[in-house]
Amino acid sequence: CYKGDNRSPYLVSNIKFDKEKLIANVAAEEKEWADIAHTFHLKLGHQHVPAATANVTHPHLLRRENSDMDISHTFNGELFNFAVDSLTTVGMAMSADAEITTSGHIVADFDIKRKAFVIPEDINISIKPQDVNALFKLTLHADGTLGKAIDWTMTPEIDIPIAALNIKGILQIGPFVTVGVHFGSSALSGTGDIITGAKGTLDNAAQVQIQLRHPEENSFANWTPKIDKIDPTFSAEFTGDLKAWAELGVIIKAEAFGRWGYQAGVEAQLPYYQANLVATKDPAGVCGTKKTVGIDVDTNVGIDVSLQAGRV
Secondary structure, three states: OOOOOOOOOOEEEEEEEEEOOOEEEEEEOOOOOOOOOOEEEEEOOOOOOOOOOOHHOOOOOOOOOOOOEEEEEEEEEEEEEEEOOOOOOEEEEEEEHHHHHHHHEEEEEEEEEOOOOOOOOEEEEEEEEEHHHHHEEEEEEEEEHHHOOOOEEEOEEEEEEOOOOOEOEEEEEEEEEEEEEEEEEEEEEEEEEEEEEEEEEEEOOEEEEOOOOHHHHHHHHHEOOOEEEEEEEOOOOEEEEEEEEEEEEEEEEEOOOOOEEEEEEEEEEEEEEEEEEEEEEOOOOOOOOOOOOEEEEEEEEEEEEEEEEOOO
């Protein structure tokens, strides 16, 4: 194939042959794909080819620039800062900082079939993670007693820039990847700092299958991540509860021949962290040490996955 991205079609109206010179003169007019693509099956898929043997096993392939959908990104900064008289925290001064790191790649395949003069009869999109993981570390500074429950969501979300895959006039696949941050507590009392979090790693066998013409067959599997907790640390005594999570959102928008556009997405809490904090006092020592005041932590981590798809 031509190494450029131009795949313009031409409508041939006449051919004249010069037998002596072995030349064919073609009268043709360049057209738009959307005007002439009436019956087709267009499929973009991925196949792993070992680089060390590619020249032997696949000599016809031309190496291109890396088109992986790399989601590597780092956020390290303040999430919020509420004063003690804030209407959000009512009686507690509270601020939070987060360290969020994502890495890995997203693999997306697109398959569309159409017969003449009818809408596409089969549109499939698949999304697969490849070595995807996310680290979420939360540092909470608090002073006082929370006067009402808090349920905070970062607005806007963190955008991870990723270049689109484009075959001019034929196919464009544009990934949109975001990271959202959520924090909540129904009751919290204390003065000091809490540092906690978790790391979630997705299995490479995870996948989302979207069939836009048959949505009842949409499915996702193997999205339960491996979770590594970050043991919480405290600078003082706290009681109450807290929950926090980073939410990875992946939306794949695919457009065929500049005419038929579709998108599908998946959102996953990666990872989710929840803790119940109870102050402990014992003159003989707590937590296996000689400290007389400590905190019992009942924690759990997990994931929630949602799926959506439609035409755009």
